[in-house]
Amino acid sequence: MVVDEDVATDRVFAALADATRRDIVRRVIAQEASVSALARTYQMSFAAVQKHVAVLERAGLVTKERRGRLAVVHPDLGTLAVATRLLDSFEALWRARIGRMEDLLAAPPPPRNQPAD
Amino acid sequence: MVVDEDVATDRVFAALADATRRDIVRRVIAQEASVSALARTYQMSFAAVQKHVAVLERAGLVTKERRGRLAVVHPDLGTLAVATRLLDSFEALWRARIGRMEDLLAAPPPPRNQPAD
DNA sequence: CTAACGTGCAACCACATGGTTGTAGATGAA
DNA sequence: TTCATCTACAACCATGTGGTTGCACGTTAG
Numbered sequence: 001m002v003v004d005e006d007v008a009t010d011r012v013f014a015a016l017a018d019a020t021r022r023d024i025v026r027r028v029i030a031q032e033a034s035v036s037a038l039a040r041t042y043q044m045s046f047a048a049v050q051k052h053v054a055v056l057e058r059a060g061l062v063t064k065e066r067r068g069r070l071a072v073v074h075p076d077l078g079t080l081a082v083a084t085r086l087l088d089s090f091e092a093l094w095r096a097r098i099g100r101m102e103d104l105l106a107a108p109p110p111p112r113n114q115p116a117d
Numbered sequence: 118m119v120v121d122e123d124v125a126t127d128r129v130f131a132a133l134a135d136a137t138r139r140d141i142v143r144r145v146i147a148q149e150a151s152v153s154a155l156a157r158t159y160q161m162s163f164a165a166v167q168k169h170v171a172v173l174e175r176a177g178l179v180t181k182e183r184r185g186r187l188a189v190v191h192p193d194l195g196t197l198a199v200a201t202r203l204l205d206s207f208e209a210l211w212r213a214r215i216g217r218m219e220d221l222l223a224a225p226p227p228p229r230n231q232p233a234d
Numbered sequence: 235c236t237a238a239c240g241t242g243c244a245a246c247c248a249c250a251t252g253g254t255t256g257t258a259g260a261t262g263a264a
Numbered sequence: 265t266t267c268a269t270c271t272a273c274a275a276c277c278a279t280g281t282g283g284t285t286g287c288a289c290g291t292t293a294g
Contacts, residue, residue: 006139011134022203036240047241051281070241090143135251137252151271163271187261187271
């Protein structure tokens, strides 16, 4: 039941679980930038920023395009849509639950013979 | 610039970056359940499931209500909305970018005197 | 050509995470 | 009371992560 597609979802959420990486995503959505240009805006080492970009790349959230000696980082919005869709599915579940609760309120009380947990 | 609210966001995404925890969230949205009832449905130890629930609780995605000897797990949909809103903001950025690109296409080409990165 | 720049990668460290087992305390049932 | 159940928590281990420094290589600028 824990299938292959799940690890892709794991990577997307894990990649977004870091403020620096979320900021990088925001920046490259606004305007694509080289790794070193990104690195200059944070007060950590170049290698650290490079690793963050690599994490985003493995998650499929960004791609790198080699342009001369620069590695230009682009966003990949399709992958972001995966995360959005999953959260939306949670919301759908929630709404279904609300629906059921209203059904219960409108229906006669059922016999209570379920175990306590 | 990396503020306090960011660590809450970190926790929400980190909590969702695990298939077991996403499944727990789905389950308790469908119907709240005790920790042991949840644990029975996975093939890991009770303590492991207990830790997963603790992670979700620290992220604010679920709450535990003590009922007799049971710890009943409820969803907290407000926190999920935080994550949804953030992803929506990315989408808004993306749309703004599309808008700018259309503006550029409609406008005369600007002088190109920016540095290469 | 030489020097500076941008990148990639490896090694290292401290710390968090996901799993285990074990122990102990509360609560409910017989 | 006694026993089984549910929960909590600690200790431990392997692995991943976020940061560092250092080095090597390709590319651009002088």
